[in-house]
Amino acid sequence: MSEVYNHREVEQKWQKIWDDEQAFATSEDYSKPKYYALVEFPYPSGQGLHVGHPRPYTAMDIVSRKRRMQGYNVLFPMGWDAFGLPTENYAIANKIHPKIVTKNNVGRFKEQLHSLGYSFDWNREINTTDPNYYHWTQWIFLQLFQKGLAYKAEMPINWCTSCKVGLANEEVVNGVCERCGAEVIRKVKSQWMLKITDYAEKLIEGLDGVDYVEKIAVSQKNWIGKSKGAEVDFSIAGKEDKLRVYTTRCDTLFGATYMVVSPEHPILDKYKAEIKNWDDVESYREQAAKKSDFERSELAKDKTGVVLDGLAAVNPVNKKEIPIFVSDYVLMSYGTGAIMAVPAHDERDWDFAKKFHLPIVEVVAGGEDVQKKVYTDVADGILVNSDFLDGLPVKAAQARMIRYLEEKGIGQEKTNYKLRDWVFSRQRYWGEPIPVVYCEKCGYVAIPESELPLELPEVDSYMPTDTGESPLSVMTDWVNTACPCCGGAAKRETDTMPQWAGSSWYFLRYTDPKNDKALASKEALEYWMPVDWYNGGMEHTTLHLLYSRFWHRFLYDEGVVPCPEPYQKRTSHGMILGLNPHSFSNLPAQEQKKLLEECGNEDAARAVLREKFGEMADHPVVKMSKSLGNVVNPDDIVRDYGADTLRTYEMFIGAFDLSAGWSEDGVKGCRRFLERVWKLQDIMTDEESYSADLETKVHQTIKKVGSDYENLKFNTAIAAMMALLNEFYRKNAVTKGEYKTLLTLLNPVAPHMTEEIWQALGEEGRLYVQGWPEFEEDKTVESTIEIAVQIGGKVRGTMNIGKDDPKEDIIARAREMMAEKLTGTIVKEIYVPGRLVNIVQK
Template identity: 45%
Template structure:
């Protein structure tokens, strides 16, 4: 019999495990390489083809770096806390830990069956007490530095799920899980002060090798703005309110104010005739998610009946409420300049509010559409008192000075980034290591009491009012004070739990020292392994996980626990694997591809290699049944160069034909460079060309087959190991030093250059790389299009650089 993938794949997986082939050395004189994949959430539905697309690139690079002399850390774990397991527990009564452990076992089995070279001795799960002990420890560090606090804030509350949802868990006003209505309500929540790090998070993007689109998305999310905070008085009231604007130069163009419906002054300033309308509008807004409010194009609002006073002119300005203004963006109120802002203009037109021009394009040389309002281009100030005739920059500077001198406003830098809402009214999450005492106040538990264990509960449902399930466990909630910690008092534990993003914000640090029970990681391990050299994962985590991880790393740097303040040196995003119909895979479309089913017929190596061959790493690619058939045929052809289908060993010890030897070295060079640049599809294409040449030349020499096997190994490791063994290779192919190429053999003997006549391209010729000018001219005259222009004459001048250019000058 020939080679049977169903036999040799399991064979080599067992041998790798027995040899502990992929375990990273704790300390080593070798240079380190830390390759990390975004770890999965262990759901009961198992791994899908998208996971394979995510984990294959990092494994290729890890295998390549390992055989190039690096001490490689390539770990795997599970982002195991979260809502899906809890909802399943509510429905079935089965503890989330049980379903999570079952899912993890299934994931581990699948990952191992695909030959990923993970260091399984470092496997972690964020829901294990020995892990979340240190998540709680890091939270205490945040708390000690004043970066964790409680505040009443508007949240996305799902009555059906009885929990707070993050913005990305709400779609069109409904929960992503279950499609239940979501409303906005104020609740006391734990917050993390990520805004204190906004400037560093922005500036330090210049330190990392990330896709530019990802860095730009983070810059936009952080959203730095320079402007003024201006104070407005309210007619007949003692209170004032503030707005932030990047365009203080347009202050004379303000014709109305808009507050968020939740603004704390709305109830107080609303006039009696407007009370019912305002109350109805506030209630309607509470049923909309923040995402829906930001996305809406239909402008709605209600007049409060109150007026603000213009800070300079004293003019009365109506105060409205509208759902497009959010209370936790800026100050929760805006000054509307409808003459020069499209959104304000639409609102003004709908509610018949005044519009003023304070910018004139004509005075600055005119501009397209400048006579129409709204005008949002550059212009000169008009109808603006002491600003008239000034440019935008000049007017901003003068207005800022005026506001500060009159104590009407201050210069300010603001960010769109808001503090991280860090509470969940759920069971399946990390308990907060906080106790509230009547006299001693709110205290972080002593480190020697960590972890604060998640207790058993009778049921997993929060109360209708939103109190978390842990609140029902009296003997857990009630805490007896002790010397130095609430002595003589009865304390109460925090009953909310942390969000799923807590454990994933530092897991890359736990991998470097996963069994340490004295600290989250040792200083020596951190200094050696960090930062992560290559991080692979989807772009959907750009402004969530990737931003949160950077924030936690910077806090840990400031605390002195780490020596680097950026966690991920290089980031790569894999494209999405689409269904064969070109659509995103989903059960409802019936286009989901199961990697385990494909592996039964084609083998794990075929899937790994096909994923790599489908196209550039970062592009979305449709699954092609015929495409994977072709890749399997390619791997089968490689195998038959060594062993025929009837089991005969046919490799030889013959010398290589010169042309084949040259192509072999060029292929090694190409694959080496392509793995370094993560251009996997072109690396495989180069190997396909080499295999075709070997068949054409009837060459089965071990001198070609051994290095071919080695450069194929990162993509198809099981087949490579089987061939390496049969070819008499020493040890494991997965650990054999990467083949070297001879650069002299990689050089081309001939080169194609263009022929120009009087600077105009007329054709191409193929020459030896060191051909003389006479040889180049003779070859050019044989090109019909060149000969036609020369018309039998010799050129008056020849400009020739060997291997680069030939330009014939004819007068």
């Protein structure tokens, strides 16, 4: 009788053995086939791991363990994306150095990851706050600077009034800072920028040679936002100046009945004296400055604007004067900061035109009445009310209009991108110092590479300044320096890099993390790159992915890395959600009963909850949060059920790429499954082979599990192993050969328990170094099938037949089987291959 499975003893035992034996250290033998599996390195927050972290880590651990069994040299590393605002804010609040906060948080995270039995190569651990690491982050910045791809510019930025730092558009949610919830305003500031726009086309082209799931590739292309259209010049009535617009629909120019400029457009200040309602315009600009780009461009928001009284534009194709408005939905950072409005065929323009009583002219036929309802289905169609374009289909009209604009010298064909240059400055302490000085004589000058890393100085206060400058700006001993170019007085740059910087190249450093001569050796990069499989959250498939691809492509162009794209395969996983305590379905039975008594019925009870807690009350599962009290600590699951149970459950919880709700009952079910695998020891026989009656099932399971692991179908792989387990228990026996195969298939998911059983069976060596089981294709096909036996069309029984048995033999066996029921004269015998025998009697 096997002992009771004690997960605490077993898991601690094997984690120590793996550590002592350096079980998962990556080999330096470059002659072996390589496999580089990558997960997003975490930001080490004070809260430690949550149950969402193990889902992607376990998935790639499964892939990595399987690859080792298949003979690959596997690189599966882990590190820390440790610069960032939360650490600095915590350090400020608790008067403790961010370095100490980071060290403590990393220690906690590492302990938790270790307890889950991941096969990371901890010898390659990296930390973005380590000067030996950010030496090379700074080095990459210098290469960008020297190639003209890093520059300083005055930019309107999103400014958090509490964090006192510039924010990316994505860090502003509903007008407040995503991190602290404070109001965000617009502020013009001198910022370092990276010219990612120069790489827009290369970043699109690079997607052709990689294996990204469709939604990830689409999100990359959408963010870059390539479009083809035309730039068109609209004269300002009575002035020399022109307003240039970019449009993808130059064919609709005859329908342009007004123009809109951004509140930041320079034309406003230039003609301030001639704008009769300047006070209204200025007031509107002040209001716009308090909104983020995201808020300003929301389609659903109210349409606001002010007409420029005293300035008008001239439509270049029909010469009609049209009004110019200033409105915050036009962004200076996209296109030219001015648009032409065709209200008949654009919903936002139509709403705006209705609000301000502007003309609406149909120019693509098909709408019922554009005065009453906008008509936007204009990808195809015939032009009307458009002079020389009348009667032309859309595509021909576009080509004709571009020829007209170029012939008249009032426009030209243009390819445009939504992508903006990357704002690369943060006015905070806890980030990589930017290795540049400013000299009055020489301008911005890179510091010599020999002075890298430029380390953060020790400071008395990490508090952001009220001026919006970095805390480093008051460190005069550090700031004041000599110009590397002329030797004169110079000042160091006091902005630091954003958190994106360290994560834009970390996958390269893993290949050679202790190199002090280069970011990684040429040999290591040529062997390991590109990453074979990178999995991460869907929320990081836009900016992090884009920024890291940009840096990598730049380094490829510079001859530093051997391949143009960093990741050959990119997948994503769904979130793990928690039970919503405000949903009627999750209320304790007593509370449900009380609500039903008070409200009369369930619909009314749900309405009461909705009124109290908002729309969220309609969702039984929601994102975990402290405020809802539905956060699950993985430490508790490991303590009570074991790391292998947590790993199994997170893979079994549902389709890997979809969100799934946490269930304690599901955890218990996975624990029972592992205990049943453990107890197979009690019914094991000594045969090393597969039993004849289960040979097909075993080969089918090997095939399915191997395939499912490769296709992120971990839940169905585990289900297949559960089904095989049931077969063993139905038979009340398992051969040693069958047991060993099951243990090997399960090992990547539940490595501790399977390793312990392997040892208990007296097997040589460790399970994790065994070969991955092979299946034989012909043995995955059932040799026997079950068919129905009917008499007069009614099923009277079933029988097993060989799939190649002759028809005559099958019918004869059916007659023999049904002999007692065949009391009449047989008039017909029908065999439907693989399905049934029907005997008709009189």
